[in-house]
Amino acid sequence: MNIDSRIELHTGNTMPVIGLGTWQIRGNVRNAVTVAIEAGYRMFDTSGDYGSQVGIGEALRETAIPRSTIYIVSKVEENEDAYDATTRNLDELGLDYVDLMLIHRPPKDGEIMEELWRDLIRAWQEGRIRDIGVSNFSEDQIRTIIERTGVKPVVNQIEWSPFGWSKRMADFCASNNIVIQSYSPLTRAQRLYDTYLNQIATKYGKSPSQILIRWNMQHGWVPLPKSDNPLHIKENIDVFDFELNPIDMAALDSLDEKFSAIAERPIYQLHREKGERRRYYELIKSVQKYSGFSDAESKDALDSAVATIAAHLEEEERLEFANQLPAELKEIAIAIHPSKETMKQDLFEQFTEIQEVDKSRAKKQLLCAWKALKGALSSGEIDHIRTRLPARAAKMLS
């Protein structure tokens, strides 16, 4: 992925992988857009109600960058005539087409929603809009407009960040070839101080904003960070020289707390996954803190330690042990079906077998994983596990 990368839509058209949000630009819109074009942005998100369309149009007319390489997203409101509003938006922008027009919010009434969509389809068929999509729509609302008109939106633009996203919506959009455009991807600066996010940012030598943007892009979602500060505008697109590793991606996924920076919560359905994944990744981080291992090695050590310990416990004890662990580790503990032989086997040797690493490394891994696990278990459970383990193992883990 590089600054010129584009994402393919189901209509065959393509869209840049990042765009500049222009809602509530306080200063001069034309200047902000000009700085952004120079920094490499090729997509601009606006709306009939943002007050930024005139400034965007001015900047586009001034730049030497061809219009065909720039992607403009605008929106019609739920209470207007979508066909007429399209004309009005184009006039304000001073353009003869936009690349994407969205319905800003779903109206409550299904009939009005269908009418809006049909009016957009009409403007699209006339060529004044290259693609059409929706914003703040739920799965059901998207299904409804597709069923009623046979035309699928290319995009659902929704509030989206590691602190507030929905696996269910992500899966629904992916399986329907609908691209998620992420609005308020920087949480409107409300979660940029998060300790966890900052730890990841420090590790990559990047800013929290850059991590949030990169997380979106690596998932195939299209972030629209807003800024009218030239330094921030440049910083937010300087995200093509690093890659978040799978563990950090998963750790960011786990930050979900259904956070919304917008006072009026979006209407799309959210899927609660509690803080389970976060607990898991906190344990991995804690193995890493004790050991200095890589992320992947810390995860392996933790998973193997749980598997090894579970293999030494009777079924009931194993369940008790599993119930205190985050979901991923619980699955590992429950999936084990120990034989009499494995229960008698030396804990450390068994761990070495699973890990296939040399003994001194294995010992360090097991001890560090145990140290981390202790934080997740009640003291009663720790004592209990120790009494059930072979003597040498119990001593090793004390």
Ligand SMILES: NC(=O)c1ccc[n+]([C@@H]2O[C@H](COP(=O)([O-])OP(=O)(O)OC[C@H]3O[C@@H](n4cnc5c(N)ncnc54)[C@H](OP(=O)(O)O)[C@@H]3O)[C@@H](O)[C@H]2O)c1
């Ligand atoms: N479809 C919808 O219903 C909908 C709703 C909301 C938003 N949107 C779109 O999505 C865009 C982005 O969302 P948003 O404006 O709500 O919020 P956002 O992009 O999450 O956050 C913008 C805030 O972050 C600050 N910021 C930007 N870059 C930063 C950096 N590198 N370091 C520190 N702070 C930084 C900005 O301040 P500075 O300007 O001072 O940098 C601003 O206060 C909007 O502009 C709009 O285009 C769509």
